[in-house]
Amino acid sequence: MRRTFLTIVVLSFLMQVAAQTPDAKMNTFVANLMSKMTLEEKIGQLNLVTPGWGVPTGSVVSKGVEDNIRKGHVGGLFGIFGPDKVRLAQALAMNESRLKIPLLFGLDVIHGHKTIFPIPLGLSCSWDTALVERSARIAAIEASADGLCWVFSPMVDIARDPRWGRIAEGAGEDPFLGSEMARAMVKGYQGTDLSKDNTVMACVKHFALYGAAEGGRDYNTTDMSRIRMYNEYLPPYKAAVDAGVGSVMSSFNEIDGIPATGNRWLLTSLLRNQWGFKGFVVSDYTSVNEMIAHGVGDLQTASAMALHAGLDMDMVGEGFLTTLQKSLKAGKVTIKQIDDACKRILEAKYKLGLFQDPYRYVNSGRPEKEILTAQNRQAARETAVRSMVLLKNEGRILPLKKSGTIALIGPLANNHSEMLGTWAVSGDNTKSVTIQQGMQNVAGNSVQILFARGANITDDTSFAKRISPFGKPTEIDARSPDTLIQEAVAAAGKADVVVVVVGEAAEMSGESASRTDLDLPGSQRKLVEALVKTGKPLVVVLMNGRPLAIPWLNEQAPAILEAWFPGTEAGNAVADVLFGNYNPSGKLTTSFPRNVGQIPVYYNHKNTGRPFEGGAPKFKSNYLDVQNEPLYPFGYGLSYTNFTYDSIKLSRNTFSAGQSITASVMVTNAGDVAGEETVQLYIRDVEASVTRPVKELKGFQKVVLKAHESAKVEFTITENDLKFYNSELKYVAEPGEFKVFIGTNSRDVKETGFRLVK
Ligand code: BGC
Numbered sequence: 001m002r003r004t005f006l007t008i009v010v011l012s013f014l015m016q017v018a019a020q021t022p023d024a025k026m027n028t029f030v031a032n033l034m035s036k037m038t039l040e041e042k043i044g045q046l047n048l049v050t051p052g053w054g055v056p057t058g059s060v061v062s063k064g065v066e067d068n069i070r071k072g073h074v075g076g077l078f079g080i081f082g083p084d085k086v087r088l089a090q091a092l093a094m095n096e097s098r099l100k101i102p103l104l105f106g107l108d109v110i111h112g113h114k115t116i117f118p119i120p121l122g123l124s125c126s127w128d129t130a131l132v133e134r135s136a137r138i139a140a141i142e143a144s145a146d147g148l149c150w151v152f153s154p155m156v157d158i159a160r161d162p163r164w165g166r167i168a169e170g171a172g173e174d175p176f177l178g179s180e181m182a183r184a185m186v187k188g189y190q191g192t193d194l195s196k197d198n199t200v201m202a203c204v205k206h207f208a209l210y211g212a213a214e215g216g217r218d219y220n221t222t223d224m225s226r227i228r229m230y231n232e233y234l235p236p237y238k239a240a241v242d243a244g245v246g247s248v249m250s251s252f253n254e255i256d257g258i259p260a261t262g263n264r265w266l267l268t269s270l271l272r273n274q275w276g277f278k279g280f281v282v283s284d285y286t287s288v289n290e291m292i293a294h295g296v297g298d299l300q301t302a303s304a305m306a307l308h309a310g311l312d313m314d315m316v317g318e319g320f321l322t323t324l325q326k327s328l329k330a331g332k333v334t335i336k337q338i339d340d341a342c343k344r345i346l347e348a349k350y351k352l353g354l355f356q357d358p359y360r361y362v363n364s365g366r367p368e369k370e371i372l373t374a375q376n377r378q379a380a381r382e383t384a385v386r387s388m389v390l391l392k393n394e395g396r397i398l399p400l401k402k403s404g405t406i407a408l409i410g411p412l413a414n415n416h417s418e419m420l421g422t423w424a425v426s427g428d429n430t431k432s433v434t435i436q437q438g439m440q441n442v443a444g445n446s447v448q449i450l451f452a453r454g455a456n457i458t459d460d461t462s463f464a465k466r467i468s469p470f471g472k473p474t475e476i477d478a479r480s481p482d483t484l485i486q487e488a489v490a491a492a493g494k495a496d497v498v499v500v501v502v503g504e505a506a507e508m509s510g511e512s513a514s515r516t517d518l519d520l521p522g523s524q525r526k527l528v529e530a531l532v533k534t535g536k537p538l539v540v541v542l543m544n545g546r547p548l549a550i551p552w553l554n555e556q557a558p559a560i561l562e563a564w565f566p567g568t569e570a571g572n573a574v575a576d577v578l579f580g581n582y583n584p585s586g587k588l589t590t591s592f593p594r595n596v597g598q599i600p601v602y603y604n605h606k607n608t609g610r611p612f613e614g615g616a617p618k619f620k621s622n623y624l625d626v627q628n629e630p631l632y633p634f635g636y637g638l639s640y641t642n643f644t645y646d647s648i649k650l651s652r653n654t655f656s657a658g659q660s661i662t663a664s665v666m667v668t669n670a671g672d673v674a675g676e677e678t679v680q681l682y683i684r685d686v687e688a689s690v691t692r693p694v695k696e697l698k699g700f701q702k703v704v705l706k707a708h709e710s711a712k713v714e715f716t717i718t719e720n721d722l723k724f725y726n727s728e729l730k731y732v733a734e735p736g737e738f739k740v741f742i743g744t745n746s747r748d749v750k751e752t753g754f755r756l757v758k
Contacts, residue, residue, distance in 0.1 A: 029355065030346045033099070034339065039325060041099060042342040044068075045075035046320045048106070048282060048313050051089075054080035055425045056470075057108055058285040062316060069103070070096045073321055075313060075345050076104030076150070081113075081426060086147030087362045094358050102349055102358035106150035106203070110169060110423040111135070113142035115376040115568050116432070119421040119509075119545055120155065120181075122387035122564030124171035125586040125637070127678045127700055129184040135383050136188025138376050140200045145366035146426070149352045150201045152249060154185035156236035157206055160600040162593065163216025165513030168422050168545030168565075170211065172589030173602040173634060175232050176697040179239035186243040194246065195353030197360050204240035206251030206284055208266060209233050216599070217514045219252045227690060230725035232604075238275055246279045246348055250311060252287050259294045261287040262302060267310030280312040280344035289317035299323055304332040312341035372431065377569055384566035384573030389586040390638040394558040397537050399580025399640055400497060402443040407495035408436055409454040409488045409531065410502045411524065412543050418457075421565025422510025422545055431568055435501050435541065438571025442579050450495055453477060454488030455527035457505045463521075467507045474505045481523055485530045492534045499578065500531055501541040506565060509545025518549040518596055525552075532556045541574060547592040551631055562586075580640060585676035585702075587637035587745065591630035598626060603634035603746040604693040635680050635697075635745035641671030641707065645679075647750050648742050654755040657719045657733070661754055664714040665742045669705035676704045680743055681715045683722065687736030690727050695746055715742070722756060 020028065034042070049068065052061030056079060068074045069092040077089055086105050093103045111117045117135040126132065136153075143151055156178055159167040171181040182204065191199035212233060213220035224233070241248070248271065251260040260266055261283045271277045283306065291302035303319035304327040314320040327333045353360050390398070400406065412418055412435070419432040433441070436451055443449075456476045458464050464474040477484060492498045502524040507513060519525060531538055539559040542548065543566075553560065561584070566573045576582045593601045612620035612628060622628055644667070651662040669675055681699035685692040699715045717740070722733040735758045743749030 026347060026350045030343055041072040042338055043320055043324050044073040045342045045345045046313050047074050048076045048315045049074055050079035050316055057425060066092060069093050072097045072099060076106060078106035081107055081146045081148055083147045083362045083364045090358050102354040104150050105148050106152060107148050108423055108425050109139050109143045109151040110153050112139045113426050114371045115142060115380050116420045116424045116427040117380050117567045118384050118387040119168045119565045120170055121168050121172060124181050124589040125389050126386040127587055128386055129180050131383055131386060132181055133184040133188040136185045138379055140189045141198045142371045144198045144200050144361050145370040147362050148200060149361050151189055152203045154182055155205050156182040156240060157211035158233050159211035160602040161216040162518055162546040163514050163516060164213055165509040166511055168509040174697050175235040177589055178236035182236040182240040183243040186240050186245045194351045201246035201352060203247040203249050204237055204245045205249035207237055207248050208251060208260060209255055210251035210253055213253060218512045222253045226729060227725060230729055241275050241277045248281045250281060250283050252284050254294060259291045261311055262291050262305035262309045264309040280348055281310060282313040283311055283315045285315050286317040288314050288319040300327055307333050307337050312344050380567050381569035381573050384569055385576045385582040387564060387586050388577050388584055389562040389588055390584040391560040391562050391632055393638055397539060397559040400578050402579055403446050404496040405448045407450045407491040407498045409452050410500045411453060411455055411457045412503055413501040414451055418506045419570035420567055421506050433569055433571035435571045435574050438575035441572055442575035450491040452488040452491040454484055455523040458521040459523045467505045469507060485527055488527060489530055489534055492531055492536050497537045498531055499539045500528055503543035504545060547590050549593050549595050551594050554631060583640045583673060583675045585639060587635050587678050588632055591634050592632040594626050594631045601630045604696050606691050607694050633745055633747040639675040641669050641673045641675035643677045643744055644668045644670045645743060645750050648752045650752060650754055654757050656757045660716050660718045662714055662716055663740055664712055666710050666712050667703060668710040669707055672707045674706045676702055678702050679713045682741040684739040686739060688734050
């Protein structure tokens with residue numbers, strides 16, 4: 001009888017455990033583990049280190065890492081990859097630490113791991129979320145095959161200042177598009193099951209407003225109204241959170257006078273309480289320590305402030321490791337705060353499946369089979385062609401014929417080392433395809449290519465050093481600049497057409513790469529001007545990580561292709577577009593200014609009370625010396641064909657909550673070749689309780705049209721699309737009049753309007 005009773009009790013307990021939801025099981029597991037942990041071990045979990053055995057991504061590396069792992073003083077490692085290295089480090093934790101808690105292994109996998117895709121700014125110009133998701137999926141497969149389970153991506157900082165070099169790492173100036181890209185990348189990295197061995201945890205960064213640094217100088221102060229934050233800068237981070245991103249990285253800048261890393265409003269009230277974020281927050285590289293320079297006090301104070309704010313993991317600086325015990329004794333932090341942070345990190349490890357198998361991502365057979373495969377390279381090539389933006393094509397100089405002689409000129413024309421762009425920390429330059437190689441691959445032997453370097457990226461030796469932080473300085477040819485130009489002009493003289501590849505070195509954009517002059521460096525400008533003078537048909541291929549201010553180039557060069565930094569398959573992809581194997585379809589996600597003085601210049605600005613819309617300019621909002629409009633607007637990009645738009649048809653002229661309006665337009669491919677168009681929908685709220693932007697992107701669709709084919713493109717507009725944060729930060733749609741625009745870019749649109757009634 002007694003035995004039966006016991007059996008029933010045990011069985012019902014087991015059934016309860018078995019019936020637990022996955023979350024409940026995780027909670028039980030983590031609580032059980034934490035009950036065995038000492039305070040020191042809990043704080044150890046909050047420590048993220050970079051041992052310097054791999055790729056350093058900052059100016060300091062961690063010391064005594066192996067010993068700290070043994071002591072349980074490390075929660076995760078970044079900057080190393082490869083199954084063998086990762087196995088060694090994981091084995092230290094599993095075999096030599098008391099509780100055998102597996103480590104996280106992270107890395108900056110930003111636009112591919114070893115198969116490098118275009119820089120994120122380029123990726124966003126594809127306006128193709130499925131393509132972007134696939135690039136993140138491939139990056140996740142390669143990263144996980146290389147021992148990693150956590151990537152410091154996506155970067156979703158809205159950037160409207162191209163002086164800021166990190167504009168290269170995000171999706172440009174628009175919150176709607178930025179949100180779409182954020183979602184796509186999170187989905188691509190994390191898939192549907194984080195515990196699979198080929199999915200990785202994403203980390204959305206840099207929370208928040210990092211792209212709004214004053215003067216475009218990296219790490220600089222940001223200051224903006226809450227209403228602007230909510231409407232314009234926060235949506236992409238929120239989209240990543242809504243998509244289930246596992247971790248968030250705090251930013252270097254201050255917000256409302258409080259560094260983001262120690263900002264409780266940001267990390268707790270907004271992120272956790274308002275948005276419901278359940279993952280963990282990691283600092284940026286030593287950003288806890290940097291709070292001292294911001295002026296909040298010493299390391300102990302900064303660390304306590306950061307923990308209290310809701311920061312869970314301290315990257316590199318070891319402020320948590322060295323001061324939290326003291327702060328706990330002094331009553332400056334609570335054990336609950338330490339427990340909460342530790343719990344969130346253990347939960348992430350649990351979700352990644354590391355407690356079931358700490359070596360889940362460590363499989364020496366995988367890299368060979370899964371990294372830099374022909375398939376992955378092909379995907380990178382397909383992605384790169386769709387990221388390029390045709391800025392100009394006068395006289396239909398492009399596509400090039402696959403015959404005759406081409407003079408291929410420029411410091412980036414036969415160059416492996418700059419093709420990957422910034423933040424390709426595990427990419428191998430030597431595996432990249434140069435433009436010269438790509439053109440020969442695509443055009444074959446029927447084309448003769450004459451190469452001349454023509455110019456250095458820069459002739460300034462100290463600048464060359466500044467833009468090569470991790471290696472040997474950007475190469476400067478021993479020959480004089482004049483000799484280089486003469487050689488290029490001579491090559492041009494023998495050719496039917498000239499292709500010149502100019503722009504930035506990879507590290508002229510990216511972190512700590514702010515510029516105040518956005519022209520081509522002088523050496524390259526001189527080269528292009530000399531080539532223009534030859535009178536030969538000239539195609540300029542630009543490689544750069546930010547919009548450049550190049551009105552002179554737009555005036556002088558008949559054809560310009562913005563290639564960004566295309567990645568591993570750079571040369572093949574550029575050649576695919578130049579020779580017309582792919583008809584370009586990319587559209588800018590960031591406005592190109594005419595000069596630096598125009599910055600910030602972005603399409604979704606507010607109106608003034610005195611807008612300049614033609615007529616006499618006096619007492620109107622404009623400059624004496626340059627027009628208001630950018631050189632190339634947001635959404636702009638040409639094709640080898642051209643698309644025409646009929647006027648917009650609305651299904652109704654008024655609607656109320658719960659209803660919707662269909663806006664449709666006939667789009668025609670009016671040219672002789674097939675092409676792909678991104679049809680863009682914008683709205684403007686002209687009667688609102690707070691002023692709204694002159695245009696806001698609310699939808700886009702891609703259509704592929706054969707020559708002379710037409711298609712009807714339809715957008716459904718609901719009340720939700722008209723919502724914004726009002727002055728009480730309530731997300732509302734207000735009745736009144738709206739304009740609706742559909743077009744090929746943010747400037748060239750058809751227009752009509754409707755009313756929302758209550
Ligand atoms: C950057 C982050 C990066 C981190 C780790 C920092 O300097 O701001 O974007 O993820 O380093 O490499």
